[in-house]
Amino acid sequence: xxxxxxxxxxxxxAAFRVLAIxxxxxxxxxxxxxxxSLLGPALPILERFGPRFLTGVDWIPVVGREAYGALPYVxxxxxxxxxxxxxxxxxxxxxxxxxxxxAPSVIRTPVSFIIELLAAVPSVIYGLWGLFVLRFWIxxxxxxxxxxxxxxxxxxxxxxxGLDILTGGVILAIMIVPTVSSVSREVLMAVPNGQRxxxxxxxxxxxxxxxxxxxxxxRSGLVGAVILGLGRAVGxxxxxxxxxxxxxxxxxxxxxxxxxxxxMASLIANEFNEADPVSLHPSALIGVGLILFVFALAINILAxxxxxxxxKTRGGVVE
Amino acid sequence: MxxxxxxxxxxxxxxxxGLLCVVGAIIPLxxxxxxxxxxxxxxxxxxFLTSPPGPIGEPVGGIANAIQGSLIIIYLSTLIGxxxxxxxxxxxxxxxxxxxxxxxxxxxxxxxxxxxxVVGIFAYTMLVTALGSFSAIAGAVALAIIxxxxxxxxxxxxxxxxxxxxxxxxxxxxxxxxxxIVSVVLSAARSGIVTGIMLxxxxxxxxxxxxxxxxxxxxxxxxxxxQPMDALPLRIWRLALLPYDYAQQQGWGAALVLILIVLSLxxxxxxxxxxxxxxxx
Numbered sequence: 001x002x003x004x005x006x007x008x009x010x011x012x013x014a015a016f017r018v019l020a021i022x023x024x025x026x027x028x029x030x031x032x033x034x035x036x037s038l039l040g041p042a043l044p045i046l047e048r049f050g051p052r053f054l055t056g057v058d059w060i061p062v063v064g065r066e067a068y069g070a071l072p073y074v075x076x077x078x079x080x081x082x083x084x085x086x087x088x089x090x091x092x093x094x095x096x097x098x099x100x101x102x103a104p105s106v107i108r109t110p111v112s113f114i115i116e117l118l119a120a121v122p123s124v125i126y127g128l129w130g131l132f133v134l135r136f137w138i139x140x141x142x143x144x145x146x147x148x149x150x151x152x153x154x155x156x157x158x159x160x161x162g163l164d165i166l167t168g169g170v171i172l173a174i175m176i177v178p179t180v181s182s183v184s185r186e187v188l189m190a191v192p193n194g195q196r197x198x199x200x201x202x203x204x205x206x207x208x209x210x211x212x213x214x215x216x217x218x219r220s221g222l223v224g225a226v227i228l229g230l231g232r233a234v235g236x237x238x239x240x241x242x243x244x245x246x247x248x249x250x251x252x253x254x255x256x257x258x259x260x261x262x263x264m265a266s267l268i269a270n271e272f273n274e275a276d277p278v279s280l281h282p283s284a285l286i287g288v289g290l291i292l293f294v295f296a297l298a299i300n301i302l303a304x305x306x307x308x309x310x311x312k313t314r315g316g317v318v319e
Numbered sequence: 320m321x322x323x324x325x326x327x328x329x330x331x332x333x334x335x336x337g338l339l340c341v342v343g344a345i346i347p348l349x350x351x352x353x354x355x356x357x358x359x360x361x362x363x364x365x366x367f368l369t370s371p372p373g374p375i376g377e378p379v380g381g382i383a384n385a386i387q388g389s390l391i392i393i394y395l396s397t398l399i400g401x402x403x404x405x406x407x408x409x410x411x412x413x414x415x416x417x418x419x420x421x422x423x424x425x426x427x428x429x430x431x432x433x434x435x436x437v438v439g440i441f442a443y444t445m446l447v448t449a450l451g452s453f454s455a456i457a458g459a460v461a462l463a464i465i466x467x468x469x470x471x472x473x474x475x476x477x478x479x480x481x482x483x484x485x486x487x488x489x490x491x492x493x494x495x496x497x498x499x500i501v502s503v504v505l506s507a508a509r510s511g512i513v514t515g516i517m518l519x520x521x522x523x524x525x526x527x528x529x530x531x532x533x534x535x536x537x538x539x540x541x542x543x544x545x546q547p548m549d550a551l552p553l554r555i556w557r558l559a560l561l562p563y564d565y566a567q568q569q570g571w572g573a574a575l576v577l578i579l580i581v582l583s584l585x586x587x588x589x590x591x592x593x594x595x596x597x598x599x600x
Contacts (some may be wrong), residue, residue: 016497017414023406024415027427027471030464034437037444091340098337111341113589118348120585122525124552125574128559129351132567174347181344205326207333228432235434237528238556265436265528272443272532289440293433300432304425 035293042287045280053287059249061271061281068284070264070291072252076165077263077295079254080240081233083169088176088233089226095177096184096225101210112185119178127242130171135162135243138170143258158258161245165254165261168244172233180229183307187221188214224306231299234265235292241266264292352578359575362568368576372538372554378565382573384540385554388455389577391541392534392550393520395459400466401516407467408474408512413500415475424475427468438464439529447533455541455548458534462523469519470512477511478504514588521584525577527552551577 045053045068056069095115099108143160150156158164191214199213215222245260252262262270268285275281366381373380407427411420442461447453481504489499505512530536535547536557542548551573558570 012498013496016500020406020410020414021419023403024410024420024423024471026403027407027423027430027467030467031426031430031433033445034433034441034464037441038437041444041448091343094337094340095344098334098341102334102337111345114348115341115344116589117582117585118344120521120525120581121348121351122527122552122577122581124525124527124555125351125355125578128555128570128574129347129354131559133350133354134347174344177344205330207330208326210333231432235432235436237434237436238552242556242559265434268436268440269528269531273535286440286444289437293437296432296434296437297429300429303432304428 038286038290038293041283042290043283045283045287048280053284054291057250057253059252061275061279061284063276063279066280068280068287070284070288072247072249072254073262073264073267073288074291076244076252076254076261077234077265077292079165080169080172080244080261080263081230083166083257084172084176084233085226085230086173087170088173088229089180091173092177092180092225092229093184093222095181096188097210097215099181100185100188101214102206112182115178115181118174119182123175123236123238124242126171126175126239130167130239130243131163134171135167138162138167142166142170147258154255155257157256160258161260163243163245163260164258165244166257168240168261168263168266169257171239171243172236175236175239176229176232179232180225183225183228184222187218187225187307190221191217220306220309224303224309227299227303227306231296231303234299235296237265237269241269246270264288264295268292355571355574355578358568358571359573359578362572363575367569367572371540375561376563378563382551382554382569382576384537385549385551385573386576387541388534388537388549389524389551389580391455391548392458392462392530393524395455395544396462396466396523397516397520399459400463400519401470403463404467404470404515404519405474405512407471408478408515409500409505411471411475412478413504424472427471430464430468431472434528435461435465435526436528436532439532442529443532450545452545453533453535453547454545455534456544458530458548458550461529461533462526465523465526465529466519469522470515473515473518474508474512477508477515480511481507510591514591517584517588521581521588524584525552525581527556531556551580 049056049068053068053070054074055071056067057071058067058069059072060067099112103111139160139162143162143166146156147160195213195217196209199209204212240263244262244266246266247260247262248267251260254261268289271281272285275285364381366379368381368386369383370381371384372382407423411424414420415423438461441464442457446457446460450457485503485507486499489503490496494503530550530553534550534553536553537547537549555570555573555577558566558573561567
């Protein structure tokens with residue numbers, strides 16, 4: 001009896017382990033299914049247009065004279081994410097360095113708490129605020145002066161309107177700050193104290209310690225944090241959709257910052273419910289989703305590898 | 320080497336710049352909170368919270384069906400996402416110190432970074448197309464996938480905080496491994512796991528993009544799992560795009576309700592988590 005009970009229990013151990021493995025593998029399974037569910041419906045558009053789907057600029061969802069090209073939206077995503085990094089990264093690194101290396105702990109805890117709250121605000125609320133508040137700040141205090149003094153530059157062409165690529169980029173910048181600053185802070189805190197102590201013992205000031213001993217050591221992890229922020233910016237949908245102006249076709253090519261644009265994600269959000277199911281329009285939108293998926297996947301994999309490399313060396317053991 | 324006062328000045332300057340960055344990041348948060356509170360409070364009323372939307376163009380009605388829809392979708396996706404996430408977390412913490420474990424950890428991080436609209440397309444192709452209609456259940460599956468990696472990684476972290484002495488004590492008493500995990504380790508890590516679940520709930524409560532292509536939105540109260548449904552974030556988006564002043568006002572009101580739900584979940588989690596980690600060290 002005792003023997004049988006023990007055997008049952010041993011097999012329960014094995015069963016539990018198998019169950020855990022099966023559930024855990026759902027993560028990989030889901031990722032695989034996501035790829036399949038994009039590839040399947042996108043096939044018709046890829047077969048019909050081939051590489052022209054990537055390089056074309058027309059977007060005519062009218063049955064009979066349909067044409068779909070994703071280039072303007074790929075460019076729109078690249079440009080808005082670029083602005084987001086340009087504005088957001090210096091800010092985030094400043095915050096991370098300040099919080100990890102300089103701030104007294106009285107400031108540190110509440111400030112990191114507030115910055116994490118920034119990450120918790122839903123994207124649609126950023127969009128609402130962007131549409132009714134930030135838009136006017138940008139138009140009156142950023143775009144108007146830029147247009148007056150630097151209006152001759154090609155990137156500042158057009159009438160400042162507030163619902164354009166610049167506002168889209170700025171709202172993305174605000175949204176990536178919590179991600180980039182909290183991962184960077186983690187990376188900085190993983191730098192072994194020996195690094196800092198060595199620099200201090202040579203008489204370095206606090207800033208020199210950060211610059212020479214900490215930043216140099218954490219570089220690849222910080223790059224990872226930035227790329228992680230890029231991943232967030234590339235996939236962000238609602239806030240951008242509400243402020244970017246929603247241009248379509250050749251008009252959406254981002255030639256000026258003061259022009260309505262469109263990102264891959266905002267295009268899908270805007271048009272998905274209006275796509276005629278008998279046309280190629282849904283397939284084209286899912287095709288754009290596939291491009292977005294590949295972008296996000298590549299960016300995230302790269303970022304995770306870079307961040308892992310630094311966090312693994314915690315405690316000064318360089319592998 | 321530069322003079323000492325120059326180096327000291329640079330140090331001060333760096334400190335000032337850091338402080339400036341922090342202030343720069345807090346301005347938008349303050350701006351959003353103030354604006355949502357100011358505009359949203361004006362929209363709140365008993366009618367607004369208890370009735371479904373009126374006909375488009377008339378300043379009547381409210382967001383009751385959206386609040387109901389949000390609660391339903393949170394409930395359903397928690398039902399799907401939490402068991403998956405917790406089991407994945409258990410695997411990662413207890414059995415995951417091998418190549419498969421590392422692969423799952425890696426892919427779960429990648430899943431976290433997947434654009435939510437892509438997850439929406441997934442649910443659309445797999446469920447909406449297959450079942451022939453926009454439905455509450457498709458939305459719940461999409462949100463569950465977004466929850467999964469968050470719950471998995473926080474569960475893993477909290478299980479790893481449980482001292483191994485607890486496990487050893489149970490094993491020494493002859494308790495089997497699976498029983499130890501379920502009865503001893505899980506219950507010791509309970510508050511950490513709950514924290515992770517609440518964070519994940521806060522995250523999906525505000526998700527909008529995947530709902531566009533799954534639950535679609537609706538003017539009515541919940542009618543069935545296989546039917547379109549409304550949700551707060553979706554309602555905010557639709558209201559914001561209507562060209563009426565009353566609609567914008569209602570949009571702010573809905574935003575206030577949503578932000579109260581999400582931020583109170585977050586604040587509660589931070590306070591609950593604070594005592595816990597100290598306890599284990």
